[in-house]
Amino acid sequence: MVPSMTEPGPASASLILLGAILSLSILADAVASRTRLPRISLLVLVGLGVAVVQQWWLAQPDARPLDGLGEPLIQVALVMVAFLLGGELTAERLRTTGPLILIVSLSVIVVGALAVGAGLLALGFPLAVAVSLAAISVATDPAAVQETIHAGGDTRLRARVLLGIVAIDDGWGILVFGLAMAALGWALSGDGQLALLEAAWELGGALALGALVGLPAAWLTGRLAPGEPTRVEAIALILLLAGLSSWLGVSSLLAAMVTGALVANLSRHHTRSFNEIEHIEWPFLVFFFVLSGASVDLLHLDESLGLILAYVLLRLAGRLLGGLLGVRLARVRQAELPRDIGLALTPQAGVAMGMALLAAEHFPAHGTALLSAVVTSTLVFETIGPMLVRRVLR
Template structure:
């Protein structure tokens, strides 16, 4: 169409200019998403993913680009940066002082929900005949919880007592454990299905051990270097530098970016006693990247194969809910004395699922590209459902 315009018009088009325009459109759409979320109480994340799915319809159906990358290679780096930010901030929640305060009760409930829920999802999908990679990947992804949805629901309810404290304590560490479980699962899968067992085992050990080493190599210098400049722009530079280094080196070294970022965040949080500004600066710049992350996650779904995953999606949702309920119920039976006061349905309050789960799905799809159109639509669809129903279930448990 542009070729038919008069020659004197200085109109040019390229992938770079199209990318800039699309990024502007996505951020503009996020403003409307915020407005709709405030007026309807529909989670922003769900709205942003629906925006991404609308973009996928336009891109794949209307324009006929079934396999084309929306941003021409820019999608993956943006998603990677968002995931690294999330993991770094989750690592900052793993303070020794906080873990001591939360005590054994929160640890017991969290581990029962993680182990019980994950095992039920994995075993259930295997029993239904799904491949080992699909079952283990979705079982690991099912561990993740949306801390924002749970925290917001607890605040809205304004209920005091043991239950709200336990829920807030669990979601503070839940995704961090989820990242560890996911990293171990991916490494184990690589070892199990690898053609050369010894080489695959070494690769798995490097992916996990290398991530810890990388996180320490970047996190320990950051403990001393960050926060020593005046507040403001220099501190933002420090935060961005940390994120870029973690994302770049983890990708080039072939280690888990989530685990490396979590290790670095935990080290900075526990050892940098002279400041906390780096975390606040990352929080200030995180949202635009999360907007790109959620929209592009929705836009990455292959609509022509999404219908094939309907049965798997329903199975995953049912098994994840059942696993959360069972794990929560069992935790109240074996928990310390105070845990007897918790409702047996506490697992229902831990059903919301959001960004980290989608990030894990994208990483699993990158590791096993042949299953991308099986895993990704399931997680995106289930996340939308859990984000819509999850807060309702949290409020129901709090009223029990």
């Protein structure tokens, strides 16, 4: 006798959806390998497809894919990214990057953030939206820039400068975002003293947690033979950072970046923790990109079109002007750089969307606008970004 079919329970539905998302990611990889479409954009489009089914077809505008499982998956993916970014901030790398890269990088960051923040405020958008997007605009997608440069085989100074900038750019972005969230919490709170204490805890607590996890990890990890023990160590670090930062109410991105930097600088005996995380990172990023796309409120997307257009144009203008200033300052050192080098730093992906999700949690009243602006602009920047990189290199 064939058992009667019933609707799947929450656990079964979540497992089926996880499997379907990973299966679609394989299809996205196949499409990306045969076209010039970035796979991150394809995964975000898959998420938007999920949103279309839930919000329009099933008429469930408030439903969230995977229910309570989505938030931990996103948190783990963000912590992995921040930990790997921290691993790039070694003393040796910062010495070899040199002042030229720091000059251009800081010029693009400062001018770009000011252009986005001041521009949005001048257009009448709320302070929380303007400052959040200004901080988010700092982040760059290093993978898109690196892949485009390596595909062209360019080894000139401009290519080396771009590679050096994107290696540290998201680290700057996390610092700027943490400071911006703390400053906004203080500025928008009625109780300034309490808000200042909360901001100090969010930043100072993140530094303390990163040191508390990172210092013993730098000595303990990698002592066993390579393989599964090291993989377990790496996963343990990520889960501890994600769980403790959420419990303590501190910045998970900053805590993970501090831990990664400590392990990279103090752990002279191995680099395997970073390698193991890189091996397991992609499935979590798949869930992250798809769930980010699925989080967009399509029913109110038209209300955010003005913000989306303003953010895209202001970020492009800020990158261009920041690059112009950086090249002008660097020319004192006789650096042969193109004046539009800032446009090569246009691609934006995972870290920016992670910041948008965190900003939406901080300011739920503006969450829909922030997520819509960043997720939609990510599709634009990931599509035109590689073309702008090739233009600058050419």
